[in-house]
Amino acid sequence: MRPQLIFAIVFAMLVGLSFVTGQIDPYYYTVIIFIGINITMATSLNLINGFTGQFSLGHAGFMGVGAYVSAIVSTYLTTHGMAAAGTSGDLVLFVALILGGLAAALTGLAVGIPSLRLKGDYLAIVTLGFNEIIRVIIQNVDFKIAGTSYVGGARGFAVPQLASFLWVFGIALVTIYFVENLINSTYGRGFLAVRDDEVAAEAMGVNTTGFKVRAFVIGAFFAGIGGGLFAHFIQYITPDNFTFLKSIEIVVMVILGGMGSTYGVILAAIILTILPEALREFSEYRMIIYSLMLIVLMISRPQGLFGAMTPGKLFRKSKSSPQKV
């Protein structure tokens, strides 16, 4: 089936589903929304970590930039301008998300360029450092425009509720569609080439630097939008929502799902959002289970639980192929 067709069908289903979300118990509704946001976050991180092979531990930083910038925009618009003129919340959210995503993309550019000379563990630590720098900066920003408080430093920032089921899953769908199409295009093979063998890719004329920066910028853009949705759903954000532990949580989704497997990562995002809720009474064991899972997985199955599976391959008899990480 053509991807456009799948996209259209899934989108139609989402629109249909969005009519019944009002009947869902608020608790389950929250979990469902978080699934959607986590899918966006994990799919966009997968572009950087999985497809381009640049191990980033700073995704929550981009998410934070997107969350705060979009929250500033929407708060400004709802208190000052458009809402008063009778414009709908959806338009406000759209503008806010786009600006939040662009701000995060700009941050991605700022992180990507200096990080290009680094590989593997160094890159991981530097992105983690950027994550912390972003968090510390947010913690120290606090300003007022015409009596309304913005950002609020460590206290937190109240955000209007605008994100709905359709928004969250629509964005998740767009992210998946964009990343999948990008990777499967002729152009997108460059990302995989950088991951598989940087030196060989360079020798074949692939602009490895350019691809790495693009991966960071695109990944950060969608992470920023995901952050914006997060802010406009939970309505109250603090810098502590975006520590590097959050980054690690997203990284775990990507690794568990299998780096470079969009479907695996989506599945992992769903499982890892539901699992902690289902195991709420064992919540103190959650991180212990996560960490043991990481260790055991790396030793026994480094390609992740779902490896390079696609829905098609699940039902076909698998041919044994050499395994790579």
Next chain:
Amino acid sequence: MGELLQQLVNGISLGAIYALIALGYTMIYGVLRFINFAHGDVFMVGAFAGYFVANAISHVLPIGSVGATVVVFISAMAICAALGATIEYLAYRPLRTRPKLTVLITAIGVSLFLEYLSQLLFGATPRGFPEIISNEPFIKTKLVTVNIVGAVVIITSLVLMYALRIVVMKTKIGTAMRAVSFSQQAASLMGINISKVITFTFMTGSALAAAGGVLYGASYPSIDPLMGILPGLKAFVAAVLGGIGNIPGAALGAFIIGIVESFIGGTFLSTYRDAIVFAILIGILIFKPSGILGRNEVEKV
């Protein structure tokens, strides 16, 4: 002037603790070429080991006596040496031939595991560390005060660093360590037991981190399961600043980071302290990735 001098003293004492952690990072990087993310958490376990040992022996050797302090140090170091060897054996050894990224992810896993297992076992609330080293002033002038604990921190870490230097430069296992860090393959062809050297490196590095943990507990009297994260990261920055894989470099970098952090803490930028340390890391990696004392490595295809 007096305030600046005081900041300098505090910075050196903080740097001495960072140095003990940074040495472990740099030694492990030297032999295995990978960043042991869990090293900061070994430091935390060291502090907790010190805490429990000090309380357990308090009715035999009162807290604050020299005997008790020595016992606390030795047992914390021994516990962490065993822990380091166990981590290496269970988590890193099966991955020795795998890609670096796999090992890095495992290290993150080990780090989280230690943090949250400790949180489960010891609780998340910070605990007061027993005053095993007195907080009385040791030198007190008009300009500057050095507490006994500050002096002990600096002296202990200098002694341990000197001991490490002797081990690395003068003993057989130290020579083997240097050989392995130079070329693992060649060392193994010369009959060096690589696994033994790696285990020994982990044990030494972890024991030093444990000593750092106890000193940290003694000078900043509260410990909690997540206390290892930031000192661990800062010690890593120190190791990179000095040139990772280079032992004197790690110590030098640690003192620089400690002093810089202490000075920043006294200015209007104090809330940005952690961010500035990371900015230093990014700066070094961009402009001089080999660090102050490190040597350049050429990438071969």
